Structure formats: C-alpha cells, structure tokens
Amino acid sequence: MGEQTWSEFEIIDRFFSTIQGHLPGEVIAGIGDDAAILTPDKDAPLLVTHDMMVEDVHFRGTWMPPDTLARKLVKVNISDIAAMGGIPQFGILSLALPDFMEKGWLEAFSDGLKGVFQEYNLFLIGGDTSRSPGPVVVALTLLGKGGNGFPVLRHHPKAGETLFVTGTLGDSSLGMKILNRKGTNSLTEDEAYLVKRHLDPTPRVSAGREIASRHLASTMIDISDGLIADLGHLLEGTSLGAEIQVESLPLSQEFKRVASKLNDTPETLALAGGEDYELLFTSSISPDAFTLSSPTPKITPIGHITETPGIRVLKHGTPLTLETGGFQHRFHQKG
Amino acid sequence: MGEQTWSEFEIIDRFFSTIQGHLPGEVIAGIGDDAAILTPDKDAPLLVTHDMMVEDVHFRGTWMPPDTLARKLVKVNISDIAAMGGIPQFGILSLALPDFMEKGWLEAFSDGLKGVFQEYNLFLIGGDTSRSPGPVVVALTLLGKGGNGFPVLRHHPKAGETLFVTGTLGDSSLGMKILNRKGTNSLTEDEAYLVKRHLDPTPRVSAGREIASRHLASTMIDISDGLIADLGHLLEGTSLGAEIQVESLPLSQEFKRVASKLNDTPETLALAGGEDYELLFTSSISPDAFTLSSPTPKITPIGHITETPGIRVLKHGTPLTLETGGFQHRFHQKG
Numbered sequence: 001m002g003e004q005t006w007s008e009f010e011i012i013d014r015f016f017s018t019i020q021g022h023l024p025g026e027v028i029a030g031i032g033d034d035a036a037i038l039t040p041d042k043d044a045p046l047l048v049t050h051d052m053m054v055e056d057v058h059f060r061g062t063w064m065p066p067d068t069l070a071r072k073l074v075k076v077n078i079s080d081i082a083a084m085g086g087i088p089q090f091g092i093l094s095l096a097l098p099d100f101m102e103k104g105w106l107e108a109f110s111d112g113l114k115g116v117f118q119e120y121n122l123f124l125i126g127g128d129t130s131r132s133p134g135p136v137v138v139a140l141t142l143l144g145k146g147g148n149g150f151p152v153l154r155h156h157p158k159a160g161e162t163l164f165v166t167g168t169l170g171d172s173s174l175g176m177k178i179l180n181r182k183g184t185n186s187l188t189e190d191e192a193y194l195v196k197r198h199l200d201p202t203p204r205v206s207a208g209r210e211i212a213s214r215h216l217a218s219t220m221i222d223i224s225d226g227l228i229a230d231l232g233h234l235l236e237g238t239s240l241g242a243e244i245q246v247e248s249l250p251l252s253q254e255f256k257r258v259a260s261k262l263n264d265t266p267e268t269l270a271l272a273g274g275e276d277y278e279l280l281f282t283s284s285i286s287p288d289a290f291t292l293s294s295p296t297p298k299i300t301p302i303g304h305i306t307e308t309p310g311i312r313v314l315k316h317g318t319p320l321t322l323e324t325g326g327f328q329h330r331f332h333q334k335g
Numbered sequence: 336m337g338e339q340t341w342s343e344f345e346i347i348d349r350f351f352s353t354i355q356g357h358l359p360g361e362v363i364a365g366i367g368d369d370a371a372i373l374t375p376d377k378d379a380p381l382l383v384t385h386d387m388m389v390e391d392v393h394f395r396g397t398w399m400p401p402d403t404l405a406r407k408l409v410k411v412n413i414s415d416i417a418a419m420g421g422i423p424q425f426g427i428l429s430l431a432l433p434d435f436m437e438k439g440w441l442e443a444f445s446d447g448l449k450g451v452f453q454e455y456n457l458f459l460i461g462g463d464t465s466r467s468p469g470p471v472v473v474a475l476t477l478l479g480k481g482g483n484g485f486p487v488l489r490h491h492p493k494a495g496e497t498l499f500v501t502g503t504l505g506d507s508s509l510g511m512k513i514l515n516r517k518g519t520n521s522l523t524e525d526e527a528y529l530v531k532r533h534l535d536p537t538p539r540v541s542a543g544r545e546i547a548s549r550h551l552a553s554t555m556i557d558i559s560d561g562l563i564a565d566l567g568h569l570l571e572g573t574s575l576g577a578e579i580q581v582e583s584l585p586l587s588q589e590f591k592r593v594a595s596k597l598n599d600t601p602e603t604l605a606l607a608g609g610e611d612y613e614l615l616f617t618s619s620i621s622p623d624a625f626t627l628s629s630p631t632p633k634i635t636p637i638g639h640i641t642e643t644p645g646i647r648v649l650k651h652g653t654p655l656t657l658e659t660g661g662f663q664h665r666f667h668q669k670g
Contacts, residue, residue, distance in 0.1 A: 040381045054468070080370045130387050137387075
C-alpha cells in the first residue's frame, strides 16, 4: 500500500470540496475562492460562532476516532447556535495536521464531517489547512440564522423565574472519567452510553428553536463549561443570584448506576462537569405548565432565579459547598 | 513582578472584550454570548474568509513579535476580502496558547489586534481561547460585505485579456529568506524594508474595491501562494492558459539591490515566492488605458491570458523552466 501524500490543495479537493452535493442558491461562491460569498436571509439575523479543539487538551487521539472528532467539533458549534434558538447553516473548517497522519485519518475525518453536515443540513463554504509541528488542531466557524421569533440572548433573567434544563446532566464528564481510566476497551453497556454522551453529544436544536419561537424563555445558554459555570455566565451583569435543588438535577439511569460504584460524588459531576451540551434557560412559565411539542429531550425544573446574588446549591434544604471551576484552565505569563 | 496567570474568561475579558469602543448597531450580540448576532446588510452579499497561522510553520517566535503576528493574521484575511472587491467588517479570533507565555505577550498581541482593527474599522465579535500543548496557533474568521458592484469572482478569465498585478512582487519571500538567515538584527535599510513587507503586508482593499465597483476586471485573486500558483488557481476549471513576461514583473528597488547580491535568481522569488498579498487580475482594458484613482499601488501589466492551456514564462521571448510549487506542503498518511 505504501505511503500516500497530499498537498494542501489536494486535501481540500479530495476530502472537503465534495462534502456535499449542490450548494444552496444563497451560496454564490464556496470552497476554492478567496472568500465565500453568501446572500444572507434578509429577514433573519445572522448568527456566528466558533470553537477549536486541540489534541491532548480537548481530546486524546487514542480514544477519539477522527470521524467522531469531526462530529463533535461540528456539534459543539451547533449547540451554541441552538442556545440562540437559531438554525445552523454554513461551516468554515480549519485544520492543522502533523506531517504524518495515521492511514485513513483524513478519509475518516471527512466521512464524519459529511455525515454530521448531512444530518443537520449544513454546507461547508471554506476553511484553511495547515501543517502542525505538534498536536492536531481542528476548528470550525459556524454561521446560522435566527428562526421564527428573535434569538434568545443571555443576560436577561428575572428574579423568581424557574431554571430549566434539557436532557440529563453529568453523563459527559462521567464518560470522560471512564475514558481517562480505561479508554474505549471492554466497556460495560452503561459505560459505553456515558462515553458516547461525551464523544458524540446531541445539540438541542429543535428544543432551542421551539423555546425561542414560542418565546418560552427570557434567557438561554448551552452547558459547555458545566452547569454552575454557565449559570454564572447567565447571571453576569445582573445583581441577581440563583438557587438550585440538587435532588432535582436530571440524571440518567446509566449515570446513577455507574456513579454509585465510584468514589465520585455524583452531584459534583452533574453540577460542575462540563460538555453536557444541554440547554439551560429561565422562564416565567410554571414548571407544571411548561411543555414542548416533543417529549424528547425531557425538560426539568432545577431551581430558580433569586434577588440575592450568588449561586446557592441546596441538598434537601441544606446548602452544599462545592469546588466548581468548570473547565477553566489558567494561562501563565512569566514575570 | 512575579508570575501572572489568567483563566480563559479572564483573557477574553482583559485583552479582547474591550478591543473596540461601541459596536455598530448591526451587531446585536458580540463576545461573551453563545454566538454573535448580526443584522446583515440587506443589499450586499456577505463575504467570509478564514486563515490560520501556526508557530514554526508560518512564523517563528524569535522574529515575529506578538503585535506583528496579530497584524499579519488580520491582514492576510483582509487580503482575501480585498480580492473580492469587498469591505472587511467583523472578526472571530481563535487562539491556542502554551501554558507559559513570555511576559507581555498577550498585552502586545491584543495591542496589535486593536491597532489593525482600528486601522481597517473592524469589530471583534467572538472567538475561542484554548491551551496548546505545542505551538502557538492563531486563526481568524473575517466577515465582510460586497461593496458597490458585485464581488469579483475567480474562474472567469477570457483569452486575450491582460494580466495585471498591484504593487511589487517577491519582496515578502526575499524578506523571509533574510529572516531565516540572520533574524531581525543588524539589518540594512533595504533588508528592513523587505522584512517588513513579509511581516506586515499591505492588503489592497481600496484598489480591490475600485476594481470591483468600476467593473475593471473579469477575475481577481490575491497572491498568497506565489504568482504562478495563484495564476494557476485563476485558470482552474478553464481550458485557458497564460503567458508572463519576466522583464515586466514589478520589482522594488530594495528587492533588486538585495537580490543582486545573493545567489538567488530574482525572477524565481517574484514568480514563485508567496505572501505578496498583492492583487492579480485580468482585464480587457488595454494596459495603456488602465488607471485607478490613486497612483498607489502601482498597477503593472505582466502578460496575458491565452487560448493555449498551461502557464508559459518568457524572458525576452525565451521560455523559462521553473520549479514553482508555491508554498505547498505535502501531508503524509502511513501506508
């Protein structure tokens, strides 16, 4: 079989220029021109988000297959658009790759990209490919548009509103713990579920669109840094606080069974573990009356916004103290 | 002074959220929300481009100060918008940084970014900051809009049209040779000029806009991979070719004086050296009649489009054979 080599242009031609069939009419120029040209929707605001994933920081090559990496890169960006109640549309891909890649890496990465682009009806309109002298770096800029109703912004919660989340919390961070402990081999069914929740999350596009278009929330965010950290972001710039009931946090059966066998405190993972990619939002609608048109994802009330600043976590009425930094990393400059 | 440390959020807050004063009205949400929200111009197409720069691939930390790195990252992206005849507007910045940065690196980088954003009236609307276990990686997605007249696309040259370039060619690649040989110390005035052309190029925004709005060109591209490689891109998808007269290539006095002392063939640098960030375009207007409203940059006819496929380079009528790969790097997969 020998070694295969490609130039940057050949990579674009072979793996990325044919990722979709026909571009929609609003794309006047895509990959291969200096810049992509779009005719934006005149009636919808334009949404733009960007996320980067770096090998050995956000993932390990040993447990992140290239097709899954492509899917996750796209999905974490989609999640940001979902949190605005928007519709994802166009991707700009950026790759920095070491000189020597494993056989089949590019094929698998572009297959993964193609699959997730088809699933969400996205189009690749541009990007850049470069050498990396170190880790694999992948990044995506995702453009989207607001749907019916205006996108839901952060920073406008009101005291007394209920805090809701979609789906279940903590699966992803427990999945990552499993990966770091034992990799992807000989996983139990429960462990495999949690690992999949980490590697291949589900952005809540439909729920986000319905919440925005029916004006059900005053503010919404996706949970990427961890519930507490992202709740902190929601409260930024206000003098408000929040109270969370730990016993209300939605946990999957798989999470409960696996976490009970570990030394970890399950609530810490659900409160502070990151990368859930569920939606967190505040609403003045009462928990009993709140429903979406689909039963999936489940919507769970977990607490409320308070006049008192700060975030309080209560377990059966008793305040908990937590180390909750989310996924924050500290950068240093030599003094 | 001791060591300073910042979290990702603190970096964004401290160095990037205040990079401009007030955002224009069309930016509804910027840095700090899940996604940026814009109300795009209803009458202008949206342009999107992206470029990534990786340490030890595109630059060396020893000769690329952080403020210059920021300027160059922005300018290479602006150049792509300029080649469409467009107006650059909004940037999305992506940084992957090693844990330990030199003192003052982030301040200098954000100062450089602020300077070039002000110079070109750009606004930072989002991005992502990450750790890097290896090189510094910086990337920018730049949004812009078409100006008067539609953006100029590639791929539509016509046989018989004249090939024009702005400015001078080869300065940047000769500047990079100087940097690789002796770094930035004890440069002559000529060498310093060429090094500056490499580190701090001048995207041709005004020229691009005028060429597009006055419909002076049928196709246009910016020269980033090298004249021959980018001319190849212009001809892609056509059955046409081109002929270039070497003696017509516009060379700066500094280039001529420095190149004459080296063993390099000056024409090879001007033909195949990359990162000129000048505009290359084809026009049916005769060279004698072609003028722009400003004398800077100079516009020079260098050849013409031919019915015969392939690119021929003539020196006083005699064909030259060149090794002209441009800046292409080859990626490998193990077989």
